[in-house]
Amino acid sequence: MPTYDAPLKQIRLALNHAAEASGLAAIPSMQESLGDVIDAVLEGAARFAGEVLSPLNPIGDRTPARCTPEGVTTSPGFADAYARFRADGWTALGAPADDGGMGLSTLVGAACGEMWAGANLAFAMCPEVAVGAVEALRHHAPAELRDRYLPQLVSGEWTASMALTEPQAGSDLSTLRTRAEPDPARDGSWRLFGRKIYISWGDHDFTDNIVHLVLARTPDAPEGLKGISLFLVPKRVSGANGALVANDIRAISIEHKMGIRASPTCAMVLGERDGARGWLVGGLNEGLACMFTMMNTMRLGVGIHSLGVAERALQLARAHAHDRHQGRTSAGPNRPIIEHADVRRMLLQMKALVGAARGLVYLTAATLDVENFGASSGASSLAAGDAKRASASPRASLLTPIVKAWVSEVAVEVASLGVQIHGGTGYVDDAEISQIYRDARIGPIFEGTNYIQAQDLLGRKIIRDRCVTLNALLDDVQRTAERLPACDLRTQMLANCANLREVATTLAREAESDPNLVGSVAHHFLQWLGVVIGGWQWCLYADDDPQTAAFYAAHVLPRARMHEAIVRSGSEAFAAVAPTSI
Ligand SMILES: Cc1cc2nc3c(=O)[nH]c(=O)nc-3n(C[C@H](O)[C@H](O)[C@H](O)COP(=O)(O)OP(=O)(O)OC[C@H]3O[C@@H](n4cnc5c(N)ncnc54)[C@H](O)[C@@H]3O)c2cc1C
Numbered sequence: 001m002p003t004y005d006a007p008l009k010q011i012r013l014a015l016n017h018a019a020e021a022s023g024l025a026a027i028p029s030m031q032e033s034l035g036d037v038i039d040a041v042l043e044g045a046a047r048f049a050g051e052v053l054s055p056l057n058p059i060g061d062r063t064p065a066r067c068t069p070e071g072v073t074t075s076p077g078f079a080d081a082y083a084r085f086r087a088d089g090w091t092a093l094g095a096p097a098d099d100g101g102m103g104l105s106t107l108v109g110a111a112c113g114e115m116w117a118g119a120n121l122a123f124a125m126c127p128e129v130a131v132g133a134v135e136a137l138r139h140h141a142p143a144e145l146r147d148r149y150l151p152q153l154v155s156g157e158w159t160a161s162m163a164l165t166e167p168q169a170g171s172d173l174s175t176l177r178t179r180a181e182p183d184p185a186r187d188g189s190w191r192l193f194g195r196k197i198y199i200s201w202g203d204h205d206f207t208d209n210i211v212h213l214v215l216a217r218t219p220d221a222p223e224g225l226k227g228i229s230l231f232l233v234p235k236r237v238s239g240a241n242g243a244l245v246a247n248d249i250r251a252i253s254i255e256h257k258m259g260i261r262a263s264p265t266c267a268m269v270l271g272e273r274d275g276a277r278g279w280l281v282g283g284l285n286e287g288l289a290c291m292f293t294m295m296n297t298m299r300l301g302v303g304i305h306s307l308g309v310a311e312r313a314l315q316l317a318r319a320h321a322h323d324r325h326q327g328r329t330s331a332g333p334n335r336p337i338i339e340h341a342d343v344r345r346m347l348l349q350m351k352a353l354v355g356a357a358r359g360l361v362y363l364t365a366a367t368l369d370v371e372n373f374g375a376s377s378g379a380s381s382l383a384a385g386d387a388k389r390a391s392a393s394p395r396a397s398l399l400t401p402i403v404k405a406w407v408s409e410v411a412v413e414v415a416s417l418g419v420q421i422h423g424g425t426g427y428v429d430d431a432e433i434s435q436i437y438r439d440a441r442i443g444p445i446f447e448g449t450n451y452i453q454a455q456d457l458l459g460r461k462i463i464r465d466r467c468v469t470l471n472a473l474l475d476d477v478q479r480t481a482e483r484l485p486a487c488d489l490r491t492q493m494l495a496n497c498a499n500l501r502e503v504a505t506t507l508a509r510e511a512e513s514d515p516n517l518v519g520s521v522a523h524h525f526l527q528w529l530g531v532v533i534g535g536w537q538w539c540l541y542a543d544d545d546p547q548t549a550a551f552y553a554a555h556v557l558p559r560a561r562m563h564e565a566i567v568r569s570g571s572e573a574f575a576a577v578a579p580t581s582i
Pocket residue numbers: 161162163164165169170171172197198199200201257265442445446447448449450451452
């Protein structure tokens with residue numbers, strides 16, 4: 001079985017296009033961080049993916065993490081791989097230099113993340129949670145907490161977990177029950193009691209300590225989402241003599257899952273004794289807003305990971321299509337299956353979707369870099385009239401749910417095509433493609449299900465925004481399409497830009513009087529916009545790979561018409577259907 005082979009040429013190309021399209025390349029201080037030094041970083045990350053992570057991927061699938069009375073034991077070889085990952089400095093890649101990081105762009109982090117996830121998604125999820133926790137703590141934690149925890153998280157000495165979900169509180173966090181009470185010692189800390197489920201990397205044997213970011217309610221907090229606060233709850237806390245001692249939080253079991261089996265998904269209990277010690281991050285009852293900093297990072301992370309998995313499916317399917325001989329073609333009997341038109345169709349579909357997904361993921365990462373650059377350098381340094389920088393923040397917010405939801409569904413589709421190309425070989429457990437398919441399936445579910453993303457996109461980021469950010473994005477898409485010579489891709493893209501503007505405006509108007517409208521059409525609206533933004537990427541790559549660009553126009557972009565028709569049908573098909581009649 002071939003190990004993961006990083007597509008460095010495609011990654012470099014997508015990186016350059018994303019830097020141009022987002023305006024990142026025009027920022028002088030960023031040009032340096034996109035230059036030759038990045039090639040060395042990408043090559044190092046590619047080596048780590050291919051040589052260390054990829055061989056462990058099937059091992060993790062067959063020998064999942066285990067929960068023991070002493071804690072979680074990870075799959076064979078994983079703890080050593082983490083030690084190497086940390087020693088090589090990869091945990092510090094994107095963190096600012098002030099916090100001990102390398103300060104590289106989110107864009108470069110996305111490229112490395114794609115490769116690590118493509119080689120071993122279960123492993124890649126662990127450092128990704130720490131990246132999200134660093135973001136949340138940097139923005140919301142008081143100075144003493146930042147000083148105490150950021151250096152260890154950035155160096156990888158400790159990892160992190162994100163603890164939101166409870167049995168009764170999944171998509172709807174308003175019903176959270178975990179409670180936090182002021183510590184009787186009145187030293188500013190809190191004692192937490194409750195149960196959390198599905199906590200990724202909630203326990204493991206990689207590091208001595210884990211920094212859990214936990215949502216909980218304080219006494220007398222308002223009901224619902226307005227009464228939730230965020231707490232930092234370490235697995236181990238400083239004891240009397242300064243040594244680390246166990247805090248009152250532990251993993252009591254881990255899930256046996258369909259995929260990402262090497263990633264321990266833990267049920268956690270807090271406060272079996274006198275309460276788990278925790279410290280408030282951000283203001284009282286502002287937990288959800290603080291957690292959103294982490295969740296937005298993680299949502300882009302789902303897009304990055306899904307892209308990695310989809311690329312790996314393409315690699316495996318391509319190799320199999322060359323190796324497997326079956327059937328007659330014009331070249332004779334018993335030919336490699338890649339010579340059959342339908343196998344080439346599937347492979348091209350995978351390639352076209354992966355290219356579109358990579359473009360969208362990198363564009364979003366680059367847009368975040370433009371936003372962060374604007375924030376760190378102060379508004380006064382923004383060149384007058386530089387609309388790209390001024391619009392980076394709302395544009396990144398608009399793109400994030402699309403990256404999370406569209407790319408994760410693309411990954412499931414691409415992995416499924418990969419299984420199909422493998423035939424029966426792809427359906428047996430030993431085939432890596434079967435693992436990839438199962439691993440990819442988590443993307444549409446966690447970090448807010450894809451419906452939650454679609455509702456966020458259409459309800460908050462488009463309708464509440466009065467379509468301003470959407471229209472500005474469509475202006476850019478249109479300008480790129482107009483630069484193409486006359487072709488199917490150009491024609492369809494221009495039609496879609498006009499139709500998306502018109503339909504979004506109509507939805508914004510009709511949603512005022514139809515409370516079911518957004519919920520009824522949000523999924524198809526997001527898919528429509530995803531397909532079109534994917535087409536935008538192929539407009540940008542048209543000179544580099546005209547064949548796949550034309551294939552995207554012929555085989556993928558027509559889906560936009562289907563999504564458009566369903567969106568235009570509104571909520572009518574739902575309105576008359578009673579839940580009991582389905
Ligand atoms: C492998 C794995 C790892 C995870 N890791 C973490 C982690 O690290 N930390 C953490 O806190 N959680 C984690 N989770 C939990 C995950 O985020 C939740 O499973 C997810 O948010 C969905 O919640 P739920 O499972 O309760 O589904 P539900 O909320 O019950 O949703 C079920 C279905 O109903 C739909 N639905 C729900 N509400 C609405 C609505 N209002 N309108 C329309 N449709 C709706 C959903 O879209 C979905 O299709 C993990 C889960 C898994 C499986």
